[in-house]
Amino acid sequence: MPTESFAAAPAGAAVPLPAPVRRRLSLYLGVLIVLLAFGAPSGGLIDVPVSFLLKNKLHLSAHALATFRLAAGLPLYLSVVFGYLRDVWNPFGLRDRGFLILFGAAAAALYGGFAFVPANQATLLAALLLLTVAYQFVAGAQSGLTSVIGQQHVMSGQMSTVWNVSGALPGIAALLLGGALSNRLEGQGADAAARLLFLAGAAVMAAVALYGAWKPAGVFVHIRAERPAGARRRDDIRLLLRHGPVWTALLIWLLWNFAPGSATPLQYYLQDTLHADDAAWGIWNAVFSAAFLPTFLLYGVLCRRVALRGLLWWGTVVAVPQMVPLLFVHSLAGAMIAAVPIGLMGGVATAAYFDLIIRACPRGLQGSVVMMSNGLAAVATRFGDVLGTQLYDRFGGFTVCVVAITVVYALILPVLLLLPPALTATADGEVAGG
Numbered sequence: 001m002p003t004e005s006f007a008a009a010p011a012g013a014a015v016p017l018p019a020p021v022r023r024r025l026s027l028y029l030g031v032l033i034v035l036l037a038f039g040a041p042s043g044g045l046i047d048v049p050v051s052f053l054l055k056n057k058l059h060l061s062a063h064a065l066a067t068f069r070l071a072a073g074l075p076l077y078l079s080v081v082f083g084y085l086r087d088v089w090n091p092f093g094l095r096d097r098g099f100l101i102l103f104g105a106a107a108a109a110l111y112g113g114f115a116f117v118p119a120n121q122a123t124l125l126a127a128l129l130l131l132t133v134a135y136q137f138v139a140g141a142q143s144g145l146t147s148v149i150g151q152q153h154v155m156s157g158q159m160s161t162v163w164n165v166s167g168a169l170p171g172i173a174a175l176l177l178g179g180a181l182s183n184r185l186e187g188q189g190a191d192a193a194a195r196l197l198f199l200a201g202a203a204v205m206a207a208v209a210l211y212g213a214w215k216p217a218g219v220f221v222h223i224r225a226e227r228p229a230g231a232r233r234r235d236d237i238r239l240l241l242r243h244g245p246v247w248t249a250l251l252i253w254l255l256w257n258f259a260p261g262s263a264t265p266l267q268y269y270l271q272d273t274l275h276a277d278d279a280a281w282g283i284w285n286a287v288f289s290a291a292f293l294p295t296f297l298l299y300g301v302l303c304r305r306v307a308l309r310g311l312l313w314w315g316t317v318v319a320v321p322q323m324v325p326l327l328f329v330h331s332l333a334g335a336m337i338a339a340v341p342i343g344l345m346g347g348v349a350t351a352a353y354f355d356l357i358i359r360a361c362p363r364g365l366q367g368s369v370v371m372m373s374n375g376l377a378a379v380a381t382r383f384g385d386v387l388g389t390q391l392y393d394r395f396g397g398f399t400v401c402v403v404a405i406t407v408v409y410a411l412i413l414p415v416l417l418l419l420p421p422a423l424t425a426t427a428d429g430e431v432a433g434g
Contacts, residue, residue: 014154026162028219033166039204041131045174046197052278066264066389075132076378083371086140099141100212107134111202119194144367147358156358157303157428160351164296175286226364245360248418255412257380261388261401269398274332291343299351309424315348320409323402
């Protein structure tokens with residue numbers, strides 16, 4: 001039986017699991033990731049409509065909107081703190097489930113409260129900051145749980161696939177609904193729009209809390225605690241600072257997420273130059289995100305057959321010119337078509353980079369590292385957005401943003417040379433040295 005072989009394994013040993021058990025773990029995490037993706041204050045159902053509230057009803061400029069998003073993301077930049085708290089704190093004695101219950105309920109209450117507060121720039125900023133704090137604790141539990149399963153059962157590539165696919169599906173739906181909802185609410189006040197969005201967020205996060213209260217048989221029995229009972233904070237910091245592969249993996253992730261110009265400048269380019277409405281902007285992002293799915297799924301197959309090293313190199317080579325198709329766009333229809341190859345070119349790289357992060361985590365600090373990667377992604381995305389906006393405003397076009405993004409992506413190639421060969425020498429299911 002899988003439970004018996006797991007229990008008999010030496011402490012710290014990686015234990016491949018039978019396919020039915022892997023599917024059960026993947027399904028449990030997939031549902032959790034879907035719920036969290038819908039409920040995220042920095043994404044989910046409310047991100048696109050909030051951006052349009054700020055742009056269309058509160059009349060923020062491109063630079064002002066990018067600056068607002070930069071400020072609202074403050075808790076995201078501190079993600080490592082929430083990850084570390086996940087690693088060392090055990091609410092209600094339930095570990096990750098305790099975080100889901102406690103902070104899922106807290107986020108639901110905050111969403112519900114802010115649904116009835118007048119919507120202006122200050123209240124929206126306060127809402128997003130407080131909601132993101134509560135959400136970060138829940139995200140830390142999910143992040144740590146996913147990476148622990150990936151490491152302990154030599155399925156980091158499969159966990160990366162589950163994470164990316166499960167996160168993309170609700171993201172696509174939210175983009176479509178967000179843009180369409182913004183158009184539908186165009187004739188109504190900001191308060192009505194914000195109320196609907198926040199009540200939807202409250203319902204999703206309440207579902208997260210209930211999901212955490214459920215303890216399905218056959219899921220948590222395959223997860224062992226790795227943190228020594230007497231571990232000290234300074235030992236954790238020393239271990240993390242000296243763990244070189246983590247910093248190389250995080251540098252790659254930072255470069256991949258920097259992409260100056262891929263958010264606010266692209267939105268304004270499509271709307272002001274190509275005359276896209278709010279729904280069209282949501283559709284473009286949905287097409288772009290959906291185009292990642294085939295290569296995410298391809299990665300789920302390849303990671304069991306090809307060593308991570310090859311997937312990292314080939315995925316990066318394909319991804320470097322990802323945004324170049326936008327140079328040939330002169331109409332909204334052309335932009336919609338270009339979104340497909342742009343998404344396809346980024347799927348393998350995204351999955352491979354996250355696979356690498358899971359493998360590079362020091363034992364017992366998985367939550368800290370994965371949440372640090374989330375924080376770096378937020379920092380890179382928001383500051384890249386500000387830089388891209390400045391380039392867009394100064395040079396009066398989107399071409400300079402495409403050039404900047406391509407140069408940044410090309411910098412990933414030399415960083416790959418810094419990875420220790422042993423870390424990337426195996427495929428999923430293969431035990432190093434086994």
